[in-house]
Amino acid sequence: MQIVNTSPGIRIEGLGKRYGAVAALDDVSLNIAGGEFMTLLGPSGSGKSTLLMVLAGFVRPDCGEIIIGDTPIVTTPPHRRNIGMVFQRHALFPHMSVFDNIAYPLRLRGVGKAEIAEKVEHVLALVRLEGYQRRRVDQLSGGQSQRVAVARAIVFSPQILLMDEPLSALDKNLREQLQTELRALHDELHLTTVYVTHDQREALTMSDRITVMAKGRVAQVDTAKGIFEKPANSFVAQFIGETTLIPVSFSGDGFDVLGTHVAGVRPSEAARRHFLVLRPGAVEVCAAGETAPDFIYFSGTATRPIFEGESVLHQVVCEGGVTVQSRGLARMPAPPSCAGNGAVSLRLHRSNILLVPEAAA
């Protein structure tokens, strides 16, 4: 039995929504391909949840249009949109068993008894909860509840699936396990999915593409790799990865940063203020005074390294009191100068030099 054959794409055009003076959505346009796993990522107040609620039909936008497949739906009430939704809290009906919860959308659609039983069994198998039909909702663990919620959201073959931070209430291990499971489920069903999260790791690991949102606007849309490697501006760079942004000043054919001149690197738009993106994984600690042609170097003073288990985080205070972090695998011997505190150098490979313009206010 096939739950979903072909899932339509979503076209969002010029959506706007204001709450008083605050723009929750400001001229948001976005194209989501059929069968795509699109994540809306952003800090709280960025408008990602509002956008999801507008898609589901629970928030009425002030302007704009949403087209699913070829059908404009912005004025369609939520219960006629045929959209599956998984909430942050599982929202399973407490007065119904697992079976009745999953059967609910099917009964609303007048599906026959035998078919309901068959479909419920099928989706429970998909979320790996075979034989849980007769369980009471309050007998389920957090992870099981969320699996049932997913089963209930897909059992009626919705056109698209929306998920609003579905894993944020779970503990870390379970969250990571369910991330894998949800992604596997998506690969099986190819259901167009819009997934909201504030967890950048979750977004990077699960998505086909990520939409980073800020202040009600789309800051960048790209694949996980694209977002990580080519952040569009300082906001995106700051939000993805444990990034330190260092302001740079342009001089000659290059720029100056932390007391070092880097020649031959100039962004096209040099008029805007730019930052150098330093990520703990790209920066290495080395002995003070080391030089090699393919690297740029900053000197500083190392403070006590932070042991993280599999990795060690070195913190180096550079010129102007800026702390730059460098992460190394714990099994590697610590750089000679890092045994205690003292003068060290930080090196960054030239291919890892990444400049981003300042985000518009």
Added chain:
Amino acid sequence: MSASADAAVALGSRASTAGALRRDARRERRVLIGLSMPAVALVLVFMVLPVGWLFWLSLFDDSGAVSLVNYVRIFTKQTYLNSFSVTFTVSLTVTLLCIGLGYPVAYLLSELPRRVAGLLMAAVMLPYWTSVLVRTYAWLILLQRSGLINEWAQHLGLISEPLPLANNLTGTVIGMTHIMLPFFILPLYAAMRSIDRIYMTAAASLGASPTRAFWTIFVPLSVQGLAAGSFLVFVLCMGFYVTPAVLGGGRVIMMAQQIERSITLYSNWGAASALGVALLAMTVLVLAIGALIGKLLFRPRGGDR
């Protein structure tokens, strides 16, 4: 000091703290029991003893001999049987009216923002804070033959003859419903407030129209509050005295009035006591049935076999 001596000291101090902890726990229990004594004494003196005395009195006939004649009379004499049936009819009607009138009000209150709901709740509770007697006479003024309602309706030409609204069952039921409504709305409102609205949102996302979601999700989730309010009203109605006495015009004789008559008209303490005991038994029976229904109805579905 040697290692074994250290261990002995540690063991000794552990034993002594265990004793101290036990003594402390005992002392705490004694304090808690002591604190509840005034209330227990009050219940004993003003509840258990009078009810026991009543039961004792009901076992003697007019001549002072021990007999069950008072109870036999309750179940054979037509006036008493009528009284039972009237009490039951009135209580049931008032309860049903409270459900019909109170459920929408409680729903509205639970949907409103808390501030506004608080104001409206005060409006619901306002009559509750005035004397039952005052409210009952107010209803008499409104409902009687030459009362406000009949006068106005006649002036407006809606009716030609005054409607028999007071001094009968209708008046009694109207007055009692008004008095009972706050008792019904309060527990129901509390139950409805505690229903997470995300369930309604989820139902809509699954394809339920607002009406459908209301009946399949909201109503079942509010049914415990509904039951609590209904049984409260029903039980309060069974022992009600003032309103039927005033608005019934002597035609609606409920149990409480029957008891009063037995004493003031016939000074028959035996009969009055037996009626009181029977009323108490009926109330307990109703509550027991309620508890049973609750157990069957709210036993969560599914579950491990």
